[in-house]
Amino acid sequence: DAGITQSPRHKVTETGTPVTLRCHQTENHRYMYWYRQDPGHGLRLIHYSYGVKDTDKGEVSDGYSVSRSKTEDFLLTLESATSSQTSVYFCAISESPLQETQYFGPGTRLLVL
């Protein structure tokens, strides 16, 4: 998975609790992305980062925040988890902007009860 790890790989939590997912890369790529995958929707972009401390919203960003204090780590936080955020979350990285391949991590399966 191109030097990308995600933690935890599985998590069960309760509605209303905060949750943080971590993406760690060893490729020194500048761009990092968080997606969620749901049946019938493919992969939808939540947030992305184009450098340390530089982040922006994707198409489904409500209820999520991100932080990137180091090149290698990109954190996704669910401020107050809801059942609609039950999903599989994937981190991806790319080396440079414009038409460059995105490499995906192994995913985190999150269940919000």
Added chain:
Amino acid sequence: GENVEQHPSTLSVQEGDSAVIKCTYSDSASNYFPWYKQELGKGPQLIIDIRSNVGEKKDQRIAVTLNKTAKHFSLHITETQPEDSAVYFCAASIGGDYKLSFGAGTTVTVRA
């Protein structure tokens, strides 16, 4: 934003036959079109991509065609094998940006 439609949602083929998956996109500024394969429990893996300055690209049993005028692109897998069974996603760049918009996926089953 970009809207990518992918068809069919499921595809069952006999081993040795060909499989074709089609995608359409809406943004005429899209210029990068990757295809990903996802096996159960794993993250998507890039299998082939095409840029807007070419109409076709081939890599062994896999080929992709692009028709920019009609805004559609297709994945062709020839001589299918059981290990080709997976979910396949198409994607299109959002304008000239580095973000991608994904299709909903096609579950391909190769029958032995």
